[in-house]
Amino acid sequence: MLWALLGLGAGFTAIPLFTESDYLLNLGVQLFLAVALAQSWNVLGGFTGQITLGHAAFFGLGALVTRTLWGNGVGILLAIIPGILVCIAFSLLIGGLAFRLRGDYFAIGTLALAEMLRIIVGNLLPGISTIPSTALTNYALLPRYYLGLALAALVVGVAAALARSRIGLGMQAIREDEAAAAASGVGVLGHKLLALVISTGLAGFAGGVFAYYHASYYPQYPFSPLWSFEAILMSFIGGVGTVHGPVLGALFYTILKEYLAVRLVEIHLLIFGTLFILIVLLLPGGLVEVWTRFRRLVHRGS
Amino acid sequence: MALLSLENVSKTFGGVMAVKSVSLQVEPGEVLGVMGPNGSGKTTLFNLVSGALVPNSGTIRFKGAPITGLPPHRICRQGIARTFQLVRPFLGLTARQNILVGLGYGCRPLSGSAAREKSEELLASVGLEGLGDRPASTLTAMDRKRLDLARALATSPDLLLLDEFMAGLNPQETSEAMGLIRRLQARGLTLVLVEHIVWALLELSQRIVVLSAGEKIAEGPPTAIARDPRVVEIYLGSIPFP
Ligand SMILES: Nc1ncnc2c1ncn2[C@@H]1O[C@H](COP(=O)(O)OP(=O)(O)O)[C@@H](O)[C@H]1O
Ligand SMILES: [Mg+2]
Numbered sequence: 322m323l324w325a326l327l328g329l330g331a332g333f334t335a336i337p338l339f340t341e342s343d344y345l346l347n348l349g350v351q352l353f354l355a356v357a358l359a360q361s362w363n364v365l366g367g368f369t370g371q372i373t374l375g376h377a378a379f380f381g382l383g384a385l386v387t388r389t390l391w392g393n394g395v396g397i398l399l400a401i402i403p404g405i406l407v408c409i410a411f412s413l414l415i416g417g418l419a420f421r422l423r424g425d426y427f428a429i430g431t432l433a434l435a436e437m438l439r440i441i442v443g444n445l446l447p448g449i450s451t452i453p454s455t456a457l458t459n460y461a462l463l464p465r466y467y468l469g470l471a472l473a474a475l476v477v478g479v480a481a482a483l484a485r486s487r488i489g490l491g492m493q494a495i496r497e498d499e500a501a502a503a504a505s506g507v508g509v510l511g512h513k514l515l516a517l518v519i520s521t522g523l524a525g526f527a528g529g530v531f532a533y534y535h536a537s538y539y540p541q542y543p544f545s546p547l548w549s550f551e552a553i554l555m556s557f558i559g560g561v562g563t564v565h566g567p568v569l570g571a572l573f574y575t576i577l578k579e580y581l582a583v584r585l586v587e588i589h590l591l592i593f594g595t596l597f598i599l600i601v602l603l604l605p606g607g608l609v610e611v612w613t614r615f616r617r618l619v620h621r622g623s
Numbered sequence: 624m625a626l627l628s629l630e631n632v633s634k635t636f637g638g639v640m641a642v643k644s645v646s647l648q649v650e651p652g653e654v655l656g657v658m659g660p661n662g663s664g665k666t667t668l669f670n671l672v673s674g675a676l677v678p679n680s681g682t683i684r685f686k687g688a689p690i691t692g693l694p695p696h697r698i699c700r701q702g703i704a705r706t707f708q709l710v711r712p713f714l715g716l717t718a719r720q721n722i723l724v725g726l727g728y729g730c731r732p733l734s735g736s737a738a739r740e741k742s743e744e745l746l747a748s749v750g751l752e753g754l755g756d757r758p759a760s761t762l763t764a765m766d767r768k769r770l771d772l773a774r775a776l777a778t779s780p781d782l783l784l785l786d787e788f789m790a791g792l793n794p795q796e797t798s799e800a801m802g803l804i805r806r807l808q809a810r811g812l813t814l815v816l817v818e819h820i821v822w823a824l825l826e827l828s829q830r831i832v833v834l835s836a837g838e839k840i841a842e843g844p845p846t847a848i849a850r851d852p853r854v855v856e857i858y859l860g861s862i863p864f865p
Contacts, residue, residue: 490716490723490727491728498714501774502724503696504695505704505724506699
């Protein structure tokens with residue numbers, strides 16, 4: 322199954338060789354951001370079972386730091402790294418506190434923290450953020466496209482490596498049963514913090530790519546809770562806690578959203594909300610589960 | 624030197640003394656049985672030894688060193704493993720993955736092909752051969768118990784705490800479970816057993832500790848315990864010792 326992901330990556334690397342369509346390249350960047358958001362959420366929420374509603378806070382922080390540095394003349398690649406580091410530092414600061422909360426309280430607590438941050442940013446930086454005029458005149462989509470692809474590849478690669486590692490198994494054990502995991506030798510708090518650091522650091526990277534990509538936006542926009550909800554939606558639609566699920570979910574979500582937005586404007590959230598509820602109730606394994614069931618059927622048939 | 628020793632260990636839950644100043648020792652290679660009516664503090668005692676709970680007072684020593692207040696994963700890595708009264712396998716993981724958690728994080732961590740080989744060996748040793756790829760959620764109640772035991776054994780413990788391993792088993796399964804426990808004992812593993820099936824406990828244990836309302840009220844070899852008037856009293860005079 323990993324070959325499918327590698328093939329997908331190769332396909333996306335090749336697309337710009339065949340088309341210069343701005344439409345497709347823009348859709349590509351949106352897809353890569355969606356993959357990164359969903360998969361980074363999945364490390365903490367899916368593998369480790371810590372359902373956070375505050376993921377957007379780190380997407381926003383990464384965007385804020387990177388945009389500020391880049392606007393002040395720091396090269397984009399160099400500006401992304403401090404964005405990631407600030408996210409990691411902030412997550413460690415709140416992690417010890419947030420992980421005292423369990424289940425629903427953790428979900429609500431992380432949402433409250435993220436909203437506080439969004440409101441603070443909105444008050445301190447009410448004006449629109451525009452990229453430097455030199456960057457605007459030289460604006461090219463291709464570097465955005467490839468940076469986004471590199472981001473998506475990194476995030477999926479990290480998730481795949483984690484899924485095959487001992488530490489990833491420890492995280493999954495914590496998701497299933499904290500007490501039994503601890504009794505089997507898994508350090509619960511340490512693993513949760515590691516999942517948080519990986520998840521938020523990658524979300525910060527995604528924020529940096531967002532800052533590089535968008536010509537102008539309100540600084541509080543990437544802090545919007547909608548980014549968190551979308552990440553969760555995509556993970557669950559595709560298959561939460563798997564490596565392929567969030568990628569599949571992001572593909573499905575981005576393409577369908579684009580299709581619906583052209584025709585039905587704002588109704589896509591309603592449709593995805595309904596889909597989310599149906600999947601949680603009827604198909605907890607998501608689209609990946611449909612695929613495995615299909616394969617089992619085919620195996621039995623042959 | 625005792626492998627495990629408790630000195631005046633107490634635990635209260637909001638005014639209720641679940642464990643009252645209990646002292647006891649477990650010798651290397653020994654099988655110690657703990658009995659007592661429901662609510663007498665047996666599970667709490669296991670929770671204190673395994674670090675799931677921290678005692679209000681008293682000292683717990685393992686291999687001579689105090690482990691009181693250490694987090695459960697550190698206590699596990701020092702060589703104490705447990706099973707749960709209500710079994711708690713990782714339901715979303717396969718049987719093999721359940722065991723790999725114990726193998727990867729226990730006292731003598733294994734990885735890669737060594738871990739895989741050992742996991743097959745453990746699956747077979749508890750009677751789950753061929754079920755490694757099955758999600759734990761699809762296993763029967765008895766097989767989940769076997770898996771919980773295999774997960775605990777995977778951490779390579781020197782001391783294993785079994786909490787009502789035989790509860791809810793039919794006679795056939797009970798005798799299988801006794802066979803399993805005897806094999807662990809024969810391998811030289813030190814065991815502490817909590818069982819409600821009193822005859823089985825008396826048969827398996829070399830020494831018995833009796834708890835009542837959190838207090839240790841008797842201690843001795845099974846034959847003496849079965850005749851102890853205080854023990855007979857709390858069990859309403861009905862110990863079905865064959
Ligand atoms: N986590 C807990 N919180 C509050 N009370 C508890 C807790 N665990 C056990 N107890 C209480 O402690 C006493 C001993 O319980 P337990 O150790 O489970 O007994 P046993 O295993 O011998 O049946 C009971 O009164 C029980 O209600
Ligand atoms: Mg009990």
